Amino acid sequence: MNFDLTEDRQMLQDSLRRYLADKYTVEHRNKVAYEDPFHDDAKWTELTELGALFALAPEEAGGMGGAGFDISVVFEELGRVICPEPVLGALMASRLMTAAGADQEELLSGATKYAVGLGELDAPYDMSGLTTTAKGGKLTGRKSIVYGGQAADVFLIAAKDGDSLNVYEVKAADASVTGYALMDGAGAAEVVLDDAPATLLIEGAEAAIEDAVNAGIVALCSEAVGAMDVLHKMTVDYLGQRKQFGRPIGTFQVLQHRAVDMLTEIEQSRSIVIKAAAELGGPNASRYCSMAKNLIGRAGRLVAEEAIQMHGGIAMTWEYPGSHYAKRIIMIDAQLGDTDYHLARVAQAA
Amino acid sequence: MDLNFTPEEEAFRQEVRDFFAENLPDDIRDAVRRGGELTKEIMERYHAILNKKGWLGTTWPKEYGGPGWGPVERHIFDEESCAAYAPRIVPFGLGMLGPVLQKFGTQEQKDYYLPRILNGDDWWCQGYSEPGAGSDLASLKTRAVRDGDEWVINGQKTWTTLGQHADWIFCLCRTDPDVKQQEGISFILVDMSTPGVEVRPIKLIEGGHEVNEVFFTDVRVPYGNLVGEENKGWTIAKYLLTHERTGIAGVGFSMLELEEVKELAKKVIRNGKPLAEDPLFAARVAQAEIDLEAMKLTNLRMLFTAQKNGAPGPETSILKIKGTVINQELKDLGRRALGPNAAPFPGSLAGTNLDVAPDGHANNAARYFNNRKTSIFGGSNEIQRNILTKTMLGL
Numbered sequence: 221m222n223f224d225l226t227e228d229r230q231m232l233q234d235s236l237r238r239y240l241a242d243k244y245t246v247e248h249r250n251k252v253a254y255e256d257p258f259h260d261d262a263k264w265t266e267l268t269e270l271g272a273l274f275a276l277a278p279e280e281a282g283g284m285g286g287a288g289f290d291i292s293v294v295f296e297e298l299g300r301v302i303c304p305e306p307v308l309g310a311l312m313a314s315r316l317m318t319a320a321g322a323d324q325e326e327l328l329s330g331a332t333k334y335a336v337g338l339g340e341l342d343a344p345y346d347m348s349g350l351t352t353t354a355k356g357g358k359l360t361g362r363k364s365i366v367y368g369g370q371a372a373d374v375f376l377i378a379a380k381d382g383d384s385l386n387v388y389e390v391k392a393a394d395a396s397v398t399g400y401a402l403m404d405g406a407g408a409a410e411v412v413l414d415d416a417p418a419t420l421l422i423e424g425a426e427a428a429i430e431d432a433v434n435a436g437i438v439a440l441c442s443e444a445v446g447a448m449d450v451l452h453k454m455t456v457d458y459l460g461q462r463k464q465f466g467r468p469i470g471t472f473q474v475l476q477h478r479a480v481d482m483l484t485e486i487e488q489s490r491s492i493v494i495k496a497a498a499e500l501g502g503p504n505a506s507r508y509c510s511m512a513k514n515l516i517g518r519a520g521r522l523v524a525e526e527a528i529q530m531h532g533g534i535a536m537t538w539e540y541p542g543s544h545y546a547k548r549i550i551m552i553d554a555q556l557g558d559t560d561y562h563l564a565r566v567a568q569a570a
Numbered sequence: 571m572d573l574n575f576t577p578e579e580e581a582f583r584q585e586v587r588d589f590f591a592e593n594l595p596d597d598i599r600d601a602v603r604r605g606g607e608l609t610k611e612i613m614e615r616y617h618a619i620l621n622k623k624g625w626l627g628t629t630w631p632k633e634y635g636g637p638g639w640g641p642v643e644r645h646i647f648d649e650e651s652c653a654a655y656a657p658r659i660v661p662f663g664l665g666m667l668g669p670v671l672q673k674f675g676t677q678e679q680k681d682y683y684l685p686r687i688l689n690g691d692d693w694w695c696q697g698y699s700e701p702g703a704g705s706d707l708a709s710l711k712t713r714a715v716r717d718g719d720e721w722v723i724n725g726q727k728t729w730t731t732l733g734q735h736a737d738w739i740f741c742l743c744r745t746d747p748d749v750k751q752q753e754g755i756s757f758i759l760v761d762m763s764t765p766g767v768e769v770r771p772i773k774l775i776e777g778g779h780e781v782n783e784v785f786f787t788d789v790r791v792p793y794g795n796l797v798g799e800e801n802k803g804w805t806i807a808k809y810l811l812t813h814e815r816t817g818i819a820g821v822g823f824s825m826l827e828l829e830e831v832k833e834l835a836k837k838v839i840r841n842g843k844p845l846a847e848d849p850l851f852a853a854r855v856a857q858a859e860i861d862l863e864a865m866k867l868t869n870l871r872m873l874f875t876a877q878k879n880g881a882p883g884p885e886t887s888i889l890k891i892k893g894t895v896i897n898q899e900l901k902d903l904g905r906r907a908l909g910p911n912a913a914p915f916p917g918s919l920a921g922t923n924l925d926v927a928p929d930g931h932a933n934n935a936a937r938y939f940n941n942r943k944t945s946i947f948g949g950s951n952e953i954q955r956n957i958l959t960k961t962m963l964g965l
Binding site for chain 1: 571572573574575576579642849852853855856857859860861863864865866867868870871873874875885888891892952955956958959962963964965
């Protein structure tokens with residue numbers, strides 16, 4: 221039993237933390253996250269040069285990591301600065317391409333940006349309701365809220381060919397892509413496919429998609445832990461500084477105990493992400509990923525809402541960094557299956 | 571990151587598992603499974619079984635007759651003893667006074683009391699709380715005045731768990747009323763058969779007798795029954811609060827509880843189907859299971875820290891808070907799964923062939939009510955939050 225990071229991961233964490241703290245200040249983040257193209261291309265390049273994407277793929281796919289703990293290290297750091305770069309799309313695309321045995325040098329170097337289109341308007345999480353179809357190598361349908369889609373060069377799209385659930389590669393130029401900003405910053409796209417030329421990547425892709433989603437869940441949960449940790453520290457700092465009734469509001473027990481409850485849930489979140497990361501790629505990955513996503517959905521809501529409440533009006537402002545952390549933490553719940561969706565999955569499996 | 575136990579630790583787990591399979595008598599196992607109070611005879615017999623193996627003083631170093639386990643071995647022992655439906659070791663002599671004497675006692679005290687604790691010669695209870703000193707323990711008033719080579723003790727202790735069985739009580743007493751509260755307290759051992767000691771039972775919410783009031787009227791004990799220095803008892807009390815708290819999450823008990831709730835939900839029929847198939851109930855169980863799964867890891871993470879640093883950190887208060895809340899939730903599910911069939915007072919239908927609850931679950935409501943104590947005792951969850959506020963938040 222050992223809960224310390226390996227030396228390599230410790231180095232990755234240190235270099236990412238230094239770089240992001242220096243280059244991705246919250247002012248810069250808010251400037252780029254809400255303006256087209258809803259991320260910063262120069263920073264994307266620097267981030268990939270630091271090896272952030274190589275850490276996400278295993279050696280046999282040309283990467284230098286790819287384990288659950290590699291993913292969680294990278295995304296926890298991204299979460300600490302609520303980084304809007306489209307790394308999640310790269311991760312999930314990389315998982316699919318690894319499953320397909322496809323070359324991903326362009327992806328891992330950051331030269332080509334990938335986004336993954338799984339969910340649809342009426343089937344955001346569950347692949348059984350897909351309506352996008354493939355016919356003669358061409359795709360027709362619409363993929364909704366494709367995270368990072370506004371910046372993508374290539375889409376990996378889940379579609380049905382008859383009864384077979386497949387994954388296809390579609391060039392952005394061959395689809396109608398409408399990019400937009402998200403509530404919590406960063407971008408997404410509506411991707412409309414109308415007889416769009418596509419290359420079959422994986423036939424019978426259920427297991428590959430499940431693995432990509434699980435990896436995405438580990439990433440999102442780690443991102444949430446990073447963001448919650450920062451928001452909690454911000455809140456505790458504020459409790460120590462803000463004075464009312466002639467003393468710091470952090471001397472009031474009612475606020476102290478609520479700040480402790482946030483800490484407790486963050487520690488529980490950290491624990492369940494460690495478990496999910498350890499199980500990623502194994503036979504129980506889906507179960508533990510569902511557990512993690514459910515717990516983090518609940519913890520995230522508590523942390524975000526309590527942070528706003530305990531700050532008072534200041535956290536209601538756009539100017540205060542905490543408000544953007546709160547938004548990101550809340551909105552993570554709606555990605556790759558929310559609290560209820562994953563609770564039902566755990567309950568059904570029991 | 572490595573969530574696995576070492577091969578040596580796994581071998582130890584197997585050894586513990588085999589030990590319980592071979593040595594835990596069926597009647598003890600059944601009594602634990604039924605829930606409710608265990609008799610003094612059962613607890614003493616269980617202690618003797620462990621003592622024979624050298625496993626009774628789970629936190630004791632070898633020099634005092636303990637197994638010399640580290641935090642991980644203790645954790646494995648706790649998990650396996652829970653899974654085997656073994657009783658919880660009565661903590662007052664073994665988990666509390668023993669370590670206190672080992673750290674603060676004189677050689678004479680160690681030589682006399684420690685073997686008697688292991689051999690079951692003395693049953694110890696704890697004299698901490700008073701009617702006016704609960705969470706604010708340092709405000710305690712029980713007075714010990716030195717008179718020659720004796721202490722004369724007057725006052726009252728309360729919530730004295732299993733005091734009805736006890737031969738001895740270790741007490742925090744006020745020995746200097748004129749200094750700061752924490753600096754006028756001493757740790758004194760009292761033979762319960764001394765004239766002037768009176769034990770009165772407190773009947774608990776579910777009807778059980780596990781705690782007592784203990785009254786002291788001009789109780790005279792030798793001056794040498796003082797442990798540590800005079801007026802330094804608060805240091806000892808604080809030491810006990812931080813000593814070996816990694817088992818405090820009660821993860822083993824909760825894991826057992828979860829399995830029992832799941833099994834129960836398969837037996838209970840609601841709307842013509844097993845309750846387990848009711849999506850609302852299943853979701854409640856799943857949520858508790860998720861919290862428990864995270865708790866298991868939180869517990870292991872803190873064990874790892876304790877092993878690395880030689881002592882558990884203040885974050886173990888998180889284990890107390892969350893561990894008790896999860897266990898209480900599971901007890902609540904066990905009660906609610908039965909619906910009205912949890913309502914009969916324990917024992918009401920015994921011997922009638924008219925049981926309304928599946929076997930082993932007739933006490934679920936009583937267990938639920940009794941278990942509300944866990945977030946109150948051992949430093950209430952609010953006190954734990956105060957501790958975390960100071961140590962982790964720096965507020």
